[in-house]
Amino acid sequence: MRVTVIDYKAGNLTSVLKALRHLGADPVVTDGDLSIVESAERIVLPGVGHFAATERLDSTGLTAAIRAAIARGVPFLGICVGMQWLYSGSTEALQQPGLGHFAEQCTRFTEGTEKIPHVGWNSLEVRSGSRLLQGVEPGEFVYFTHSFKGPVTADAAAITHYIEPFTAAVERGNVMGVQFHPEKSGEAGLKILRNFLAWSSEGAAC
Amino acid sequence: MLTKRIIACLDVHAGRVVKGVQFVDLVDAGDPATQAARHAREGADEIVLLDITATHEGRQTLLDTVRRTARELFVPFCVGGGIRTARDAGQVFEAGADKVSVNSAALADPTLISAIGRSFGAQAVVVAIDARRDPAAADPVREAQVFVQGGRKPAGRRVVEWAREAEERGAGEILLTSMDADGTRAGFDCDLTAAVSEAVSIPVIASGGAGTVAHFADVFARGKADAALAASIFHFGVSSARSLKEELAQAGVPVRLPC
Numbered sequence: 514m515r516v517t518v519i520d521y522k523a524g525n526l527t528s529v530l531k532a533l534r535h536l537g538a539d540p541v542v543t544d545g546d547l548s549i550v551e552s553a554e555r556i557v558l559p560g561v562g563h564f565a566a567t568e569r570l571d572s573t574g575l576t577a578a579i580r581a582a583i584a585r586g587v588p589f590l591g592i593c594v595g596m597q598w599l600y601s602g603s604t605e606a607l608q609q610p611g612l613g614h615f616a617e618q619c620t621r622f623t624e625g626t627e628k629i630p631h632v633g634w635n636s637l638e639v640r641s642g643s644r645l646l647q648g649v650e651p652g653e654f655v656y657f658t659h660s661f662k663g664p665v666t667a668d669a670a671a672i673t674h675y676i677e678p679f680t681a682a683v684e685r686g687n688v689m690g691v692q693f694h695p696e697k698s699g700e701a702g703l704k705i706l707r708n709f710l711a712w713s714s715e716g717a718a719c
Numbered sequence: 720m721l722t723k724r725i726i727a728c729l730d731v732h733a734g735r736v737v738k739g740v741q742f743v744d745l746v747d748a749g750d751p752a753t754q755a756a757r758h759a760r761e762g763a764d765e766i767v768l769l770d771i772t773a774t775h776e777g778r779q780t781l782l783d784t785v786r787r788t789a790r791e792l793f794v795p796f797c798v799g800g801g802i803r804t805a806r807d808a809g810q811v812f813e814a815g816a817d818k819v820s821v822n823s824a825a826l827a828d829p830t831l832i833s834a835i836g837r838s839f840g841a842q843a844v845v846v847a848i849d850a851r852r853d854p855a856a857a858d859p860v861r862e863a864q865v866f867v868q869g870g871r872k873p874a875g876r877r878v879v880e881w882a883r884e885a886e887e888r889g890a891g892e893i894l895l896t897s898m899d900a901d902g903t904r905a906g907f908d909c910d911l912t913a914a915v916s917e918a919v920s921i922p923v924i925a926s927g928g929a930g931t932v933a934h935f936a937d938v939f940a941r942g943k944a945d946a947a948l949a950a951s952i953f954h955f956g957v958s959s960a961r962s963l964k965e966e967l968a969q970a971g972v973p974v975r976l977p978c
Contacts, residue, residue, distance in 0.1 A: 523840070524839055524840045524843070525812040525813070525817075525839055525843070527789075527812065527813060527814075527815050528789075528815065528817055531789065531790070531815060532793060535791070535793075561839075561840035561842055561843070562839075562840035562841070562842075628920050628921065628922060628945065629920055630841075630842070630891070630920075630921065630922075631721065632842070632891070632892065632921075632922045632945070633721050633722060633723075633724050633764070633922070633945065633946070634721075634722045634724065634764055634975040635720065635721045635722065636720060654722065654975040656764075656794070656795060658842040658891070674720065675721050694795075696793065697793060697794060697795050697817060698793070698794075699759070699793055699794055700793075702793060703793060
């Protein structure tokens, strides 16, 4: 199965590509070829680092192409900064808008006695009805590394607690995002990627 | 709840896992890819591969080893040893590493930290520090010294101050090895680990001295470590990450036990 992976020059794609191939998918990488996005069957937007790097999605025309693909019903998965980009923006880079699919804004963890960034394996509180997280056990651990996070809203598919509760996975229809790294989260992460690859508009993932 | 990480460390020489006390009397301990997969299966939260050859001729062998090890590994994977430039780091990332650890090259040129971070993100840069207490100082822990060349040569920097600088320059994590404790199996240097962990906001991985499960519990509680490196404790079937973590969980340490 073909999966379009968006490269906006923020970090290394090797691990994501490796996990997708391991699951039998055929990832195609693009850093600006809009025709690949226009014909995409499934889109993954990885990304680490600074939210400002998502500016490249705007300048290359990828933002508009992705917006159109989502409207067409193409399943979309954002990972880490790729998930944060689904919101209206982030306090990490106020001048840089996100896609705005989710109206809220991402913010930094509140300063206190705990360390920031949040790095390591933390557990998921999975909300019922999530198709992306189908079959993921309550309390399952996944790997995080981030300082900014999405707020808990009705679209949250899973919540994690660190300093405060935040959205570990977000999901509305064909648009999904995970703050953690499924490609680095062992069997639990592979299961989530498998669910994404099996997602179809007709019904529940198998 | 965020858990404490148990990191399996593989010292690699010429494409093979080796074990010795302070890099002497090396014993063959297996194939890196097989060992890494086994540790991940047995519950290690992360794998570190340290190339102790780190010679120019060995680079290609290392990249092949990284590629082979990364292929079926779906937990974070860090590679260190001989990374001198952002280009070296790039090759290791391309081969499948998620993080690189830099040590003496970062001391020689601290801008290396930000150079790697700019291209690959801060989370991908681990600064490794080899530390020794300074017995002559008024405060041997706070004034502990950074060493290079396997702990033989002082770098002329204080550990706490260098850890702070590394953080400011964009390091994502600190891997702190106590050269005093390394190889002794008498426990981590908890005072030193706590001093560094309190000085920075990024995670600190404690290394050197692990001999018993109690040593790990101690470095997480008293040493304020976010993660701990286990090398010799895992070799030759002495103990697995799973049994170590089960005992830690019983002792009240939050650890990941996969469902």
